[in-house]
Amino acid sequence: MTQRNHYLFVCANRRPDGSPKGSCAAAGSVELAAALKDEIGRRGLHRTEVRPCTSSCLDVCWAGPVIAVEPDGYFYGHVAASDVPEIVDALVAGARVERLVIAPEGFDEPTAKARRAT
Numbered sequence: 001m002t003q004r005n006h007y008l009f010v011c012a013n014r015r016p017d018g019s020p021k022g023s024c025a026a027a028g029s030v031e032l033a034a035a036l037k038d039e040i041g042r043r044g045l046h047r048t049e050v051r052p053c054t055s056s057c058l059d060v061c062w063a064g065p066v067i068a069v070e071p072d073g074y075f076y077g078h079v080a081a082s083d084v085p086e087i088v089d090a091l092v093a094g095a096r097v098e099r100l101v102i103a104p105e106g107f108d109e110p111t112a113k114a115r116r117a118t
């Protein structure tokens with residue numbers, strides 16, 4: 001196997017039902033990871049361009065489902081399986097889906113929740 005140009009880490013952490021923090025798995029990340037893997041494989045990008053992986057908690061649970069894009073160093077938040085084709089299109093084009101990128105202030109839970117409520 002070769003080193004891929006990108007690794008997409010989909011948080012697959014699951015907390016018990018009713019947990020106040022929630023979790024990406026409870027918000028649909030398992031289905032998201034499967035859709036991402038299918039799309040990348042269907043396009044034949046999995047061997048050289050991008051490797052989709054699952055991860056444990058990435059500590060931005062309020063923005064789940066979350067994907068960490070490495071080595072570019074940004075996160076996507078509130079990602080749905082329907083966003084997958086757009087995400088892969090952007091990756092291939094050397095771009096990102098700006099509407100899904102978590103802004104720096106989005107890594108602070110109170111600020112992120114306040115912005116989302118407005």
Ligand code: FES
Nearest residue numbers: 011024057058061
């Ligand atoms: S549960 Fe996914 S970031 Fe914490």
